[in-house]
Amino acid sequence: MAVHSLHIFDRKGKTLFTKRYAPGGDNDDKHQLSEQLKLVFGMLFSLRETCTSLAPETEIKDAGLHSVSTGAGTLHNYETLSGLRFALYTTSSSSSSRSGGNNNNNNGKQQGAAIRTSLRFIYTNLWVEYVIRSPIFNNSKTMDVSSTNFEQKLDAYLKSKTWFK
Amino acid sequence: MSKSNAAANGHSLWQKMPKANAELFALTYGTLVTELVRDYESTEDINEQLEKMGYSIGVRCVDEFLAKADQAGMVIPPCRAFGETAEVLAKTGLRMFLGVSAEVQMLSDSSFSLLIYENPLSLFVELPSDPKWKNLKYSNLYCGILRGSLEQVNLRVECKFVKDVLQGDDVNEIRVELKEVLVDGAGEEYQEE
Numbered sequence: 001m002a003v004h005s006l007h008i009f010d011r012k013g014k015t016l017f018t019k020r021y022a023p024g025g026d027n028d029d030k031h032q033l034s035e036q037l038k039l040v041f042g043m044l045f046s047l048r049e050t051c052t053s054l055a056p057e058t059e060i061k062d063a064g065l066h067s068v069s070t071g072a073g074t075l076h077n078y079e080t081l082s083g084l085r086f087a088l089y090t091t092s093s094s095s096s097s098r099s100g101g102n103n104n105n106n107n108g109k110q111q112g113a114a115i116r117t118s119l120r121f122i123y124t125n126l127w128v129e130y131v132i133r134s135p136i137f138n139n140s141k142t143m144d145v146s147s148t149n150f151e152q153k154l155d156a157y158l159k160s161k162t163w164f165k
Numbered sequence: 166m167s168k169s170n171a172a173a174n175g176h177s178l179w180q181k182m183p184k185a186n187a188e189l190f191a192l193t194y195g196t197l198v199t200e201l202v203r204d205y206e207s208t209e210d211i212n213e214q215l216e217k218m219g220y221s222i223g224v225r226c227v228d229e230f231l232a233k234a235d236q237a238g239m240v241i242p243p244c245r246a247f248g249e250t251a252e253v254l255a256k257t258g259l260r261m262f263l264g265v266s267a268e269v270q271m272l273s274d275s276s277f278s279l280l281i282y283e284n285p286l287s288l289f290v291e292l293p294s295d296p297k298w299k300n301l302k303y304s305n306l307y308c309g310i311l312r313g314s315l316e317q318v319n320l321r322v323e324c325k326f327v328k329d330v331l332q333g334d335d336v337n338e339i340r341v342e343l344k345e346v347l348v349d350g351a352g353e354e355y356q357e358e
Contacts, residue, residue: 011319080231081243082318083318083349120235123232133229
């Protein structure tokens, strides 16, 4: 299982940070990439609206959208109350085999939980520490995430995870 | 979130936060206000500047609050009524960042008053008795902080200092009024042209 890319969106849908880890794929055509990100955000936003209207009115912990999975990969999603969305796209390493259906399911759930914990860690320890606390971050064109050392810390953290290739 | 829960959460979060010297904090803020007094003519301008500074602080506070609570294993559920927001703010949020908690009074569906008895910002402060300073809201930073942080959770509020210990009242009172519940929407990038 390999991490393909990580995106961070704010409440309004603006992309705060995006990084691609897998080689190849689309060429870095900025316009195309930003269109793609808008679609990703739109999907996460609409799914969240659907989830909140479907969910019952009780205090369930973690009641947001966790992940969207396809045959090719899974988009893991972590949202905070302040509207920050972390989206991590992973691709499954082994090709899907019909016989191992059940096994794949259980493994998928464990990996999903591990990734969700990681996304929470990225939020509480990396984002808050290095971006929110940085006086140079102002969420404007000139003073954005690249002016902090968030990316280096993020890379260092992800490299230390066993499921990251 | 029940009242006792909020207070207990606030207390345990306060324990976990790194502490700064209270005197250093109060004196630094005092120097800041003195600089503003030198730069600006009218007290309204000074109040406004303090509020703006508080706003950018508040915007950052909310993520830190949510992150620390999450790390401590607490669940901060989305508030179902404005009163819940007020309780969480007063008992958990203020307690976590300042070490003092506030009381919520005069709660209605769209406004409440926060009563702060001990103000760590005004530790050594005395305002001169010149009538010019009657309008100076020394701790107006709080109003900005409340406005900034509530805006990050989709509540547009207006905060005003109603009573100030430095001006002779017995308690600090901040009146918070809910103006609008903002809707999570797509921003300018998504508008059709």
